[in-house]
Amino acid sequence: MRPAGGPGRPRPRAATASPHPAPRADGPAERPSETTTRLRPVPAEAPAPAGSALDGTGAPGGPDDGRTPPPISTGAVPATPAPRPRNTPAPGAGRPFTPFGPPPEQYGGPEQYGAYDGQARSRRPGGQGRPRIVAAAVCLVLGVGLVGGAVTGGWLTGGPGEGGARGAFAAAGDLWHSVPVDRLFPPTVQGRGAGPGGADRTWTRIAVAPDSGCADAFDPLLRKALDPAGCARLLRATYTDATQSHVTTVGLLFTRADAAATASLARRFEKEGLARRSDLMPLPYAARGTAAAGFGAGQRASWTVSVLTDAPVVVYAVSGWADGRAVDDPQPAEEAMEPGATTAPAQAGLGHEARGLADRIERGLRKHAASATEQPS
Template sequence: MSFGEPEGYDERARPRPLLGVRIRPRLAAAAACVVLGLGLIGGAVTGSWLVGESGDDGAQDTFAAAGGLWHSVPVDQLFPRTVLGKGAGPGGADRTWTRIAVAPDSGCANAFDPLLRKALAPVGCERLLRATYIDATESYVTTVGLLFTTADAAAMRSLDSRFAKEDLDRRADLMPRPYAVKGTLAAGFGDEQRASWTVSVLTDAPVVVYAVSGWADDRTVDEPEPADEAMRSGTTTAVAQAGLGHEAKGLADRVERALRKNVGPTTEQS
């Protein structure tokens, strides 16, 4: 068995003069690749930094813009007269809600129970907007609210983290209060009529979105349930069977979407 000669050597295993010539182009090519690679890496880092900086500025601008919607957007855009909830009901049934009352924009002094007011205190209260809706069957009433805070993004993230870790959105002693108006089907919608609720702390906008639902016949509720629990499959409580968790969650989600549409797609949250 014989092997071919190593490239660049003659039959006496002496280096050929051509070897040096062959090495130099390869070294040059390798050096060029290194330089090109470093250039690409540097360009990528620079580009990434520029994109990141631009994105941060955009997020800050969007956050600030969302905080001013309470005085710059018509109420019919934040709380539409009619809200369609395709698939928002139990079993994916469609829902339609009609607005029956809008509260004047106000502070938060009398809008929340003391414990909820205390929990929300770290983010402040710039303005509170509320509206009450009734479903198409006129069986359920739901108040939905938008609390515009005075907090920055870090404070909103901190509050959201606290709500998640301590399950503050599931505590019955931290339910939002409904907004009842005389002469409407929600005239008797008071604290004792609260059946289900949801509270969502946004992290890409200085806003807390909430909703609280109950029966339209003014019946009292001894054991209200957070919307997420009332919406679980197989739950047999009266609140769950009536779909009141879906009423609160479905309407709150769609009002939040309306809020985001007035700012732009960059505020979308997973």
């Protein structure tokens, strides 16, 4: 049998869907550049299923949609939010209330907890003033306490200032019985650059005088000049140079004067030039059986006297030849050390001997005085 429709007529075929359906009348036309089928928004009369990407809670379209995302509603939040294109504001940006901490409902709402506008300024009236005032007051109290404590500590420990200076002055006056003699007068003293022309010197101690008073230690005029300071103790030692050609006696006179009297004596020696007068030379200490056995008053060739102002001490030194030769024209160390000096003491370097050894003993004395005033850590 032939199918209905008559002989020779072809059988009708079923309609097939076109791979590119015609666009809907209510949707936007497809751009010519698109080559794939894209999802279009559902018409308003056909609402999308709740929770889908087009119901207002997710991102519409795809990454090339080019439209601004719709506002975030207060509906249910999807379990996995759709990816957001780069360089686009996060959903919910620009919200007027952003709490930093627990939910504001715990503090009575935004008015009690505080809110921030777009310029990050606090909107809570009076919320910052009181804590800042309290913090400033605490810092002020702590600062005053620290300053007061430092000042009080300085008074108690005799730190820098007038009190500390008096403590160091008094401590230096006690060194004659608190420091061993070998530290005040070392057996060997190195004098780098202490000789003529900056040559090095080495002095070896050959005799130490017993500590004593000042009755017979100075000539009458020098004893009279030193009398206002008083005499607490006198320490002396005699040294010889490496060649044993010269001998030098160095002395430490510990006075009874206070700081004011010591400063007055130092000004007088400086103003009147008492340290340069040959009738105010110190006497040497000559020890039997040593190279200084013949070192008497007539053998004094050069000398120096220094009244310290930071300690109740007078440091002096006097030098001569070890062979006991007499000296008719002694010369102060400062003059014998001047360039071009032609006197016998200057040519022999005896001015450098007296000045150089006295300087090293004085440095050691100051070092011991500083150690005596250091506070334990």
